[in-house]
Amino acid sequence: MDVTAPCPDPFNLAAYVLQAGAATPDKVALSLLFEDHAEDWTYAQLIQAVRGTATGLLNEGLVPGDIVLMRLGNTPDFPLAYLGALAAGLVPVPTAAALTEPEVAKIIATIDPKLILRDPGVPCPEAENTINLERLRAMRDLTPADYHMGDPNRLGYIIYTSGTSGKPSAVMHAHRAIWARRMMFDGWYGLRSDDRMLHAGAFNWTYTLGTGLMDPWTIGATALIPAPGTAASDLPGLIARHKATLFAAAPGVFRQMLKGLDPVYLPHLRHGLSAGEKMAAAVRDAWNEATDTPVYEAFGMSECSTFISGSPNTPATDGAIGTAQPGRNLEILTPKGAARPNTPGVIAVHQSDPGLAMGYLNAPDQWKAKFDGEWFLTGDQGMMDEDGQITYLGRSDDMMNAGGFRVSPLEVEETMLHAPGVTGIGVTEVEVKKGTTVIAAFYTADAPIKEYTLTDYAQDNLARYKQPRLYVHVDALPTSANGKLMRARLRADYEASRK
Structure with missing residues (x-):
């Protein structure tokens, strides 16, 4: 796979994610794991639900480019609605279910959505342009819509992240952002089409949406998601019982799993994957001892997903978080320019990176302030050695990390x-x-x-x-x-x- 190849034109994010699965319609795309059973979705069922949802949204009078706010819970409805909106050329805005009604009201005032998709159990101000969960689910059986193909650089979706100004920022991503995630397949995951990826996060978390669902689907693999309420102590059993080959979670989940965990036999598991915050060395060592597998860590941000990681091909050295993923163009910058090896500076991503966001909605000056010439400044400190291994030194601003969310x-x-x-x-x-x-x-x-x-x-x-x-x-x-x-x-x- 040539990860540096340009994104195809015309392009649609959802069409790309589901392309491999269309060739294996009877293969299980998603298993929702309960204590005593699993609910399976084949690729044929997944694709029908996504394209049927696209039809339903267009039947509401929406047109490509319209913004759709997602106030959905930890259920498969979340990824189905997300991909359905993208398939139709709409612009979904996935948001955390934990947001309060006043916080959501501020988002609505900023993005002015044409439609709100709402689970009644998720906080959201009442609005006339709301589609409830029952109506949303009914769309899945409609005649499949054609994918809306277009410029890969057009606006695809918006995600919210806390900014240093104290006001959450609406990060605009293009359809091409999914194309850039191919750099993670070998640069972090070691992902294969026969993999069974178990992600411990909720459906409505962007880490789960990308690493746990869309990336496995892009390559035609199977995604495994624990049912809501699954305890961390139950995850090793699920990994073994459902023959997971990869396991992904935030470091906090790894810590909870490892409490009192004796060495466990996981014959199908190749390794773990961690992101969201830095993993403590003690947790990494404990995981290795308990499972006899390594864990590979990744570093990134809402504006560019992950771009530094360890991987089976290039493991991180002691103390480092990894190297730039193949195809990434990174620098460690100081006020005098590129840093020398082992010299601290700001981690920076070149503006040409296909995974870099388009900007902040209605805040061009805020976006411009993030750049030093052609380089996007992450605001995180690091240093790189002669072999390209990067050591993370902390945030250069006061941003906090809460379970993988920047606050x-x-x-x-x-x-x-x-x-x-x-x-x-x-x-x-x-x-x-x-x-x-x-x-x-x-x-x-x-x-x-x-x-x-x-x-x-x-x-x-x-x-x-x-x-x-x-x-x-x-x-x-x-x-x-x-x-x-x-x-x-x-x-x-x-x-x-x-x-």
């Missing part, structure tokens, strides 16, 4: 400042024990506030992954000479006090 402290602070009794607040990520970090809120108030008052407010106004897990009353917040909040000082003082 802006400014967004959390802006919300929690309105909590009853709070007069000032600083939010940062702190280490509460070796290898484990949480979002912490340091607040000023006339007197310490009952923790349930703060947690209740956070639950009502922030998605779960954005909610602080630790609240600390302080006499004053540390600020610099020009009055800027010093989050690093908050973090350092707290962690020092625990030693």
Whole structure:
């Protein structure tokens, strides 16, 4: 596979994802794994459901280019609706089910969707242009729509990510973004058409959507997804019982699985895959000892998916996260230009990368500010050795990581400042024990506030992954000479006090 070949023109993301499966219509594309059984979808059923959904959405009066907001839960409805919208040339906006109604209202005001696809159990403001789950599911049996073919550089989908400004950013991706993911097949996964990929994430998480579903389908492999509510302790049994050859999860899931886990016999499993946040060496070693397989880690971001990883062909060396995937053009940049080997700098992606986003919706200046000439600056620090192995040194801004989601402290602070009794607040990520970090809120108030008052407010106004897990009353917040909040000082003082 030539990963540097240009994306075909005309092109459709959904058509590309389902092309290999069309050649093997009776093969199982998706297995939803329950404790005592599995619900299987063949490729024929998957393709019919996607193209039928495309017909149903077009029958609602939508035209290619229209934006469709997805407020769907952790069910197969999510990927079916996503690919159905793309097949029709519409622009889906997948969003986390954990978002609160006020957060979704802000998104609606920004993107002005023509249609909202809604599971009644997922928070969303009432709107006339809403399709409920029953109507959405009924679309699957309609006459299949033709794929909307067009310029691979046209807008395909929008995903939300927290930005350093404190306001979530709408990241616009082109249809060609899926073509760039081929760089991961050998550069991270070691993916083959006979693989059975078990991803431990939810259907409505973009990590699951890409790594767990679309990438296996693109190559004609089988995707395995645990049923909602599956405990981490049950995953080794599912891996063995359903003969998974690859297992993907966030590091936190690996940690939970490994608690009290004795060595387990997994004869079909080749290796694990980790992304979303950096995996601690102790977790990696424990996984290897328990399963006798390696785990390969990947690094990326919403604007470009993953682009640095270890792989079966090129394992990461000790302390490194891996190398640039084949076909990627990366640099470590300093204020003086490209860094010398083993010199810290900002990890940067060249503007020519086909996986790089088109920009931020309605925020061209914010997108432009991310560039240094032809290089997109990730805001993450790293250094590269003579062999191309990259060591991750942390974020150069104050962004936090919560279970694989990037969270802006400014967004959390802006919300929690309105909590009853709070007069000032600083939010940062702190280490509460070796290898484990949480979002912490340091607040000023006339007197310490009952923790349930703060947690209740956070639950009502922030998605779960954005909610602080630790609240600390302080006499004053540390600020610099020009009055800027010093989050690093908050973090350092707290962690020092625990030693």
